[in-house]
Amino acid sequence: MSDELKRGLEGVLVAESDLSYVDGEVGKLVYRGYDIEDLARGASYEEVLYLLWRGSLPTREELDAFTADLAAERAVDDDALDAVRTLADAGERPMAALRTAVSMLSAYEPESDADPEDLDATLRQGRRITAKIPTLLAAFERARQGEDPVAPDPDLSHAANFLYMLTGTEPDDVSAETFDMALTLHADHGLNASTFTAIVIGSTMADVYSGVTGGIGALSGPLHGGANQDVMEVLQEVDASDKDPVQWVKDAREEGRRIPGFGHRVYKVKDPRAKILEEKLRDLSESSGDTKWLDYTTAIEEYLTEQGLLDKGIAPNVDFYSGSVYDSLGIPVDMYTPIFAMSRAGGWIAHMVEYQEDNRLIRPRARYTGPKASEFVPVDER
Structure with missing residues (x-):
């Protein structure tokens, strides 16, 4: 066992992944072998989710079914929406509100008692989280503006539906296409801090709600997502x-x-x-x-x-x-990082499932630098 200290885990390999590859020397990013430029220009965010979660790009029939299943999960329980309003009224920061709301979603998870090793169930849970995050964020922002939430439109894409729920107006084609592209560009990016956080949580076989909540917490830090x-x-x-x-x-x-x-x-x-x-x-x-x-x-x-x-x-x-x-696109400045999370949740879920397929509890160690022979003195003699 090496005693070499690698602060920040710089250069340390801790896992293998088929999901995304970053070549920083030439400026290249690929998802499962596909160049990010090809995906951003030619594929929808739903196609990218399918690619990350299922391992291949979908056929038209597969995409239509996948998109419909995702859209069907957008609605959020009234209790969760009430909680979002409460957080908005209290002046909570958007990322903190999202963290709390996603954690709360697990209370309404129909497969909450699924076997942690049932990765198909984990993906279904992840699909629900991914579908509902835009609903939560749009409702939070509208609550801050003193407005009621807009119900999701199942006929709109993931990207267009968010902009519609945020503004109450269906976006034009340029706006919807641009936002869809932005979601694709942020969907995954190797083993960054938030993705690693989600994997660490997943390695304990905790549920995917815990992993996504942890990812949001890590992304909220100014050195990562802000x-x-x-x-x-x-x-x-x-x-x-x-x-x-x-x-x-x-x-x-x-x-x-x-x-x-x-x-x-x-x-x-x-x-x-x-x-x-x-x-x-x-x-x-x-x-x-x-x-x-x-x-x-x-x-x-x-x-x-x-x-x-x-x-x-x-x-x-x-x-x-x-x-x-x-x-x-008319999005408030302090909603930028939550939108990052809205996109990256798809990558977090994919990484958690991939890691759990061949799971090993992540348990690094620290070099102890404190005293080794302190003499204990009873409290009345100190």
Whole structure:
């Protein structure tokens, strides 16, 4: 047994997976062998879920049945919706509200007594979670605005239905397609912190509700899932200033501020997901006639590229463009990370099931650095 310390488990292999592969040197991401660009441009989020959960892309007949089964699970019990309203009225943060609401869903799980080793039952439970998360998030946001929830529309796609429940208006084709693509891009990404958290929980043979709840908790941390919100807040700060984006960034760097949306633990070149979202931001900007966020982000990226950040392996990541895309879709800034969770839940579920197929309890160890021979003194003699 090696005594080498690997802080943050840097470079440590703890599992094998068929689900996704990230090549950070060339900027490549694949799901089960399929390039992310092909999936984002040619497949729906439902197809990607099927691929991650079932191992192959579906036929038309398989996709129709899968989509119908997913849509049929969107409704949430009234008690859970009441809880969401209570959390909204209390001023709870969206990610914390989502964590609580997903945990609460297990109380209404019809297969709650299923054998933990019945992975088909686990996938059915995961399907219910995945279907209901958009309903919970949309209801939470509407409650914050003093509005009643909008019932899900089974005739709409997973992506379009969320935007419909959020706004009460069916989205146009460009918006629905863009949001569907964003969900696909965020569905899985190797053994990141939240996915590993879900796997650790799954390795105890805990239920999938526990794993997804844990994944949400891990994703809520600012070092993992919050960068898209940080990027949007910076863009808003630029917009509120009297400076152009490049001058603002120059001044911010001189003040020692870090520019969010640049750099990644794995990617050493531009994140392939960022490239796709940049294109969709262009589409949205052209559709709306408002190019402000596109102008800001491209100007900042061009300037930082000229400054040699790419030469240092610091390139735009997916968060640099996702925030602007979500803003263009009318999504509130503090809902960006919950939307990340809405997408990534599919990946968490897939990883939990894959790991449990050949399960081994994850039990690392720590190097003890405390005293080894402390003498105990009774309380009255201390």
